[in-house]
Amino acid sequence: MRSNDPDLAPTCFADAAEGCITCGDQGVPVRVLSADETTALAVCADASGATEQIATELVGPVAPGDVLLVHAKVALAHLDAEEAAL
């Protein structure tokens, strides 16, 4: 994830090695740090610790500590710890 300001954000093709979360149809898991139900926005951190504001309308209520799958700054799913067991 990148800066919130698209004018300052680096171009994603510069990091071809990591791929682009928005151009491809691939989501990334993020952890909820804080959530605001009124605005349906949550501040989330990705694996590298970078934070981003995420829209949560499509997954319902979220709480700090939840892990969400995010694509294009929109949460698409809650990740299920039981099903993640290898």
Add this chain to the structure above:
Amino acid sequence: MRFVDEFRDAELGRALAAEILSAVEPGRHYKVMEVCGGHTHSIYKYGIDGLLPANVELVHGPGCPVCVIPMGRVDDGIAIAEQPGVLFTCFGDMLRVPGSHGTLLDAKARGADIRMVYSPLDALRIARANPDREVVFFAIGFETTAPSTALTLQRAKAEGLTNFSCMCNHVTIVPPVRALLESPDLRLDGFIGPGHVCTVVGARPFRFIPADYGRPVVISGFEPLDLLQSVQMILAQLADGRCEVENQYKRVVPDDGNLRALEAMADAFELRPHFEWRGLGFISQSALKLSERYADFDAELRFAVPGVRVADPKACQCGEVLKGVIKPWECKVFGTACTPERPIGTCMVSPEGACAAYYNYGRFAREREVV
């Protein structure tokens, strides 16, 4: 991070690779297609293909949303971007996709106000901050991305924004997969299903593959162990004589998908009668346009667009690569005239594209083999 690190464990990966090796019948050649460009990227990035036996071949499918955009749509986008007062927004990779007279990046260099965004919600924010400008979002992507555009349109409508519109190029994954299964060029033994598309649409839309075409499908995650386990599950189905849709990615994909996302899409979009796919031609009901309810936000109605069909460059074999008929390195211009820095074809643009993924990772392994 939880849900990531445990799926990159090298020991478990080696154990899965050994299981796969023991499951294959010697003398039989297996062709498995990964539909999603994200899978293609992961396969090359983690060297998954190098862990598989020589007779298990991974074939790259049409699931890179950037790669399937035809040149004519890029030209239409540039035509809108160059109109006075327009502030044009799109995802980064789209900036470099060549149209018939250059890319959106070239148009930006000529003076058009084109900005890269990471989300349609960013485009909406730009529209709020620039009420005197016409802000257009060039929407691309499969069912993973379409909900974010739908949500953005719903917010724009609720806020009564009049300076925001969307040029919709969203596509759906089932019609091209069906087209590939109808193609006589290709004999496939199974499919690795697109995990994040299924997060939205669920597993059901893929049932036609075993039901109508007798091929197994395993919906897969994107980490290396996800992909290895999915290949192993497909081989197990083939060995057992089973043929069904299995869900390897249950930690994310529910069988019914995301109903809220599907409702948002049903509100904002309707199916186009037909849409042109790069390399695959026109496919019926394979793309989305804005629904009547959102006609005021439809950039193709708000602005004049040429809407001209443009043939792909002759040297480019993206069509064959997208259909899995040839491998990226078999294209005549791969790595010479066509590179990620100066792409001719779309498959070399996006990191999810088979050519770019192979150029970035796979060619090194191949060079070692050749030496």
